[in-house]
Amino acid sequence: MKRVAVLGASGFIGNRAVEMLHSSGAFEVRPVVRRASAAALPRRFDLDVRVADGREHEALTAAFQDCDSVVVSVAGPPATIVGVIEPIFQAATAAGVRRLVYLSSASVHGQAPVHGVDEGSPLSERQPIEYNNAKVAAELKLDQLGKSGGPEVVTLRPGIVFGPRSQWIGGWADELLSGQAYLVDGARGLCNAIYMDDVVRAIISAMEAPGAPGRAYLLGQTEQVTWRDLYRPICDALGFDLEALPDYPAGAARPEPPASGSKPLLPPALRGLKKGVPESVRVGVRAALRHRRSGQAAGSSGGPAVSMERALLHTADYVPPWRRAADDLGYRPVTSFEDGVRQSVAWLGFAGYPVKDPRR
Amino acid sequence: MVRVGLSGCGAVSQLYYGPALRLLESEGRLTLAGLFDPDEAAVEKLKALSPEARSCASLEALLALDLDLLIVASPPKFHAGQTIAALEAGIAVHCEKPLAISSEDGARMLAAARSADRRLSVGLMRRAFPAVRAIGGMLQQEITGPLRSVDGFEGGRFNWPVASPRYFSREESGGGVLRDIGPHALDLLTGWLGEPQVQAYRDDAQGGVEANCLIELSCGGVPCRLRMSRDWARPNRYLFVGAKGWISWTPYEAERLQFGVNDGPAGTLDLRKPLPGQPHVLGGREVDFHGAFAGGLRDVVAQVRGGAAGVDRRTLALDTLELIDRCYEMRRPMEEPWLSSQADAVEWAS
DSSP, X not given: OEEEEEETTTSHHHHHHHHHHHHHTSEEEEEEESSGGGGTTGGGBSOOOEEOOTTOHHHHHHHHTTOSEEEEOOOSOHHHHHHTHHHHHHHHHHTTOSEEXXXXXXXXXXXXXXXXXXXXXXXXXXXXXXXXXXXXXXXXXXXXXHTTSSSEEEEEEEOEEESTTOIIIIIHHHHHHHTOOOEEGGGOSEEOEEEHHHHHHHHHHHTTOXXXXXXXXXXXXXXXXXXXXXXXXXXXXXXOOGGGSOXXXXXXXXXXXXXXXXXXXXXXXXXXXXXXXOHHHHHHHHHHHXXXXXXXXXXXXOSOXXXXXXXXXXXXXXXXXXXXXXXXXXXXXXXXXXXXXHHHHHHHHXXXXXXXXXXX | XXXXXXXXXXXXXXXXXXXXXXXXXXXXXXXXXXXXXXXXHHHHHHHHHOTTSEEESSHHHHHTSOOSXXXXXXXXXXXXXXXXXXXXTTOEEEEOSSSOSSHHHHHHHHHHHHHHTOOEEEOOGGGGOHHHHHHHHHHHTTTTSSEEEXXXXXXXXXXXXXXXXXXXXXXXXXXXXXXXXXXXXXHHHHHHHSSOEEEEEEEOOBBSOOSEEEEEEEETTEEEEEEEESSOOOOOEEEEEESSXXXXXXXXXXXXXXXXXXXXXXXXXXXOOEETTEEEEEOSOOOXXXXXXXXXXXXXXXXXXXXXXXXXHHHHTHHHHHHHHHHHHTOEEOXXXXXXXXXHHHHHHX
């Protein structure tokens, strides 16, 4: 049985990769997390969870030892996204890993890509969203490192990955419940959605596909949907009217604030308390601060600040194709959008959201 | 002055016991005589707070420091052994929750305390919160009318700075989120409504320990639902719904709760103490979680200094330990319908 390390195993895609790879019985999964506390989810299984920060060569090398493949699903601020690439690659090289599957993002092409974009299109590191630039830089770094040997690298660029524990589901539900949800231009833009299970299926293919090394693959779903299609079932489940939500023109968007990680979330007076304050309290403090900042930004309207990212997403009119993944990886989406949304709403009930008639 | 030893210098000591002990030391209530933890780096962090405390190479060396009170804040699997060793040495013990990783261990600890005629307490500090006491009083007086239901959610994404993934195992911790948060949640329910009867228990463990669980209980005929999580942040609160009104309380808010009349006015109750000489003017300094924690420890130290011994099942929440054991015995998997499609994943990919 092949051993696979999943780096970022506590994140939403990494966690799902652990679940599916392990439950398949076809892989021996080794979850790797940044801190021991992040082992709570992967340790639901009797798995050998390792702790390694993305910049720790020795810990990473030890975590990758005897692994055939490594799935890199690392989240974090832009500096982390870029900064972990070389240590991970070098550790995989030192551990003799055969193949590395890197979870990039379709956002390397922008949140609202121009028509005709595909994997062959040039990537820009001067986009208005720092996350995009970081993902581009990470891909370029991997390309550069791969030229001098080391593990084979396959890069995946999924679109809006949704499902249980995703920001597009839980985060949207949180926005609704806190009164902070809003749309831009009616959220009529195309949503490049892909259900999380299909991403994991593509990961599994990317670990083996012979022609894949050195290439990048866009991933998506079969159906063409809008953001409204994604939001509406969640609104319905929680008893909100999508049509009644604040709706702003794209021109109301503000430039992106400095990258998270470069600016502390807590104000100076609260920073010293951070370690000693229970997470549940910190969640409340963060929500209050977000609320306050949003109120300040919106001025007289009192509504939420319109983010550049959301404005771009909600006005997108093109979804890049995933033909290359179909041809090289044999990728085809299995979970329909409708099923994915249904599973997501079921998870909201599980997670304790006030879903009408949740399955408990 | 009460001489205190601290066994276990990990996260709970660094975040809570250390600062509280330092505060009580500055008040002249105790002397932190010694520390023990196999992790020397963890000991050094605590010594930064109390430089006079002696680092001990073993529990035996710590117990030899002529202690009046040992605080056991080591990993849960060591609670029973260390507590019993201290009691047998004639030292009172305050043990962090969970008291033990099984009800059998808890019973042995109680027997040891009785045999040694020494005080044994458990770190269920919330019991003393003004908000917790107020809820008990309000429920007893049926302020909300006859109680119809209780719904509690505790937890969030786990970020407690544990030392190793091994923490998430039955061997180290006796279970998952139920063993961790359950002692608080079930102890509170017991205190408010009497001993609960577990009707159903589900969790999401799949060979390891649970990150999510759900307990359905009955407290004197009132249906209660407790959801605990290490997975996803939701508002932490207990909601009591009665025929006439409701009470909502957020754990960690020691002096505040919300109360409303059904289809009528609602607001926040301020439970701070009245100002001196002004019984109807609330205005004492608000006590935060750290303050309330230190207050609980202050009471423990005072009772040890006063020579109080005596201990009972209720004080130690032994019934709660039995409830947790019972939950694990009747465990069924939580419904996670989105997991159903995983079986076909590799079939398709291969």
